[in-house]
Amino acid sequence: MTPVATKSTIxxxxxxxxxxxxxxxxxxxxxxxxxxxxxxxxxxxxxxxLLLIWPxxxxxxxxxxxxSPGPIIHRRRVLGRDGRIFDAFKFRTMYINGDEILAQYPxxxxxxxxxxxxxCDPRVTRVGTLLRKFSLDELPQLFNVLAQDMSIVxxxxxxxxxxxxxxxxxxxxxxxxxxxxxxxxxxxxxxTSYDDRVRLDMQYIDNWSIFxxxxxxxxxxxxxxxxxxxx
Numbered sequence: 342m343t344p345v346a347t348k349s350t351i352x353x354x355x356x357x358x359x360x361x362x363x364x365x366x367x368x369x370x371x372x373x374x375x376x377x378x379x380x381x382x383x384x385x386x387x388x389x390x391l392l393l394i395w396p397x398x399x400x401x402x403x404x405x406x407x408x409s410p411g412p413i414i415h416r417r418r419v420l421g422r423d424g425r426i427f428d429a430f431k432f433r434t435m436y437i438n439g440d441e442i443l444a445q446y447p448x449x450x451x452x453x454x455x456x457x458x459x460x461c462d463p464r465v466t467r468v469g470t471l472l473r474k475f476s477l478d479e480l481p482q483l484f485n486v487l488a489q490d491m492s493i494v495x496x497x498x499x500x501x502x503x504x505x506x507x508x509x510x511x512x513x514x515x516x517x518x519x520x521x522x523x524x525x526x527x528x529x530x531x532x533t534s535y536d537d538r539v540r541l542d543m544q545y546i547d548n549w550s551i552f553x554x555x556x557x558x559x560x561x562x563x564x565x566x567x568x569x570x571x572x
Contacts, residue, residue, distance in 0.1 A: 430481035434469025495520025496542035
């Protein structure tokens with residue numbers, strides 16, 4: 342894939358597109374209506390869920406705190422819609438000296454630089470392993486959805502530097518919010534290759550409908566319960 346953008350060129354390209362290429366009026370209206378419908382689905386799921394699971398939040402927060410020193414919540418800098426960078430919240434799953442630990446494993450460090458994932462990551466805590474297996478570490482991202490930095494369903498969240506791996510599809514990715522779950526979540530999760538993850542993200546964007554979101558939501562629960570491909 343050919344790299345498409347750095348952080349600065351993302352902004353330049355977005356601004357250029359906004360002034361040179363304008364969607365037809367009816368298409369813009371349809372796009373706005375779709376965004377409102379998607380936001381309505383997000384709020385309809387997130388608000389009741391937060392009210393129901395706050396005791397689980399408390400239990401998990403205590404477990405993280407007792408397991409190893411460090412903050413309970415980890416803030417990951419990620420890329421959102423229109424190239425905006427924000428903090429995605431997660432329960433901390435790694436030791437605070439993770440960089441020092443990884444430095445002892447050059448091969449694993451090279452693998453991480455290539456795939457942005459490690460199947461056997463020495464930086465992950467005992468509680469962190471359990472949280473990752475069942476995606477419980479991602480529950481704080483419900484607050485990101487509430488703030489509309491993310492959606493319940495969408496492409497994977499990625500670090501700003503990962504946009505280069507999307508090549509000519511990078512600008513397409515930036516037209517939507519990343520999701521708490523998505524096609525990648527119900528299609529093997531981290532067991533998929535990076536190119537497959539890009540393909541699934543583009544497939545989701547090209548074929549989006551509210552019914553596709555609902556279908557993915559129903560598939561997410563058994564995928565998470567199985568714990569396959571999560572690390």
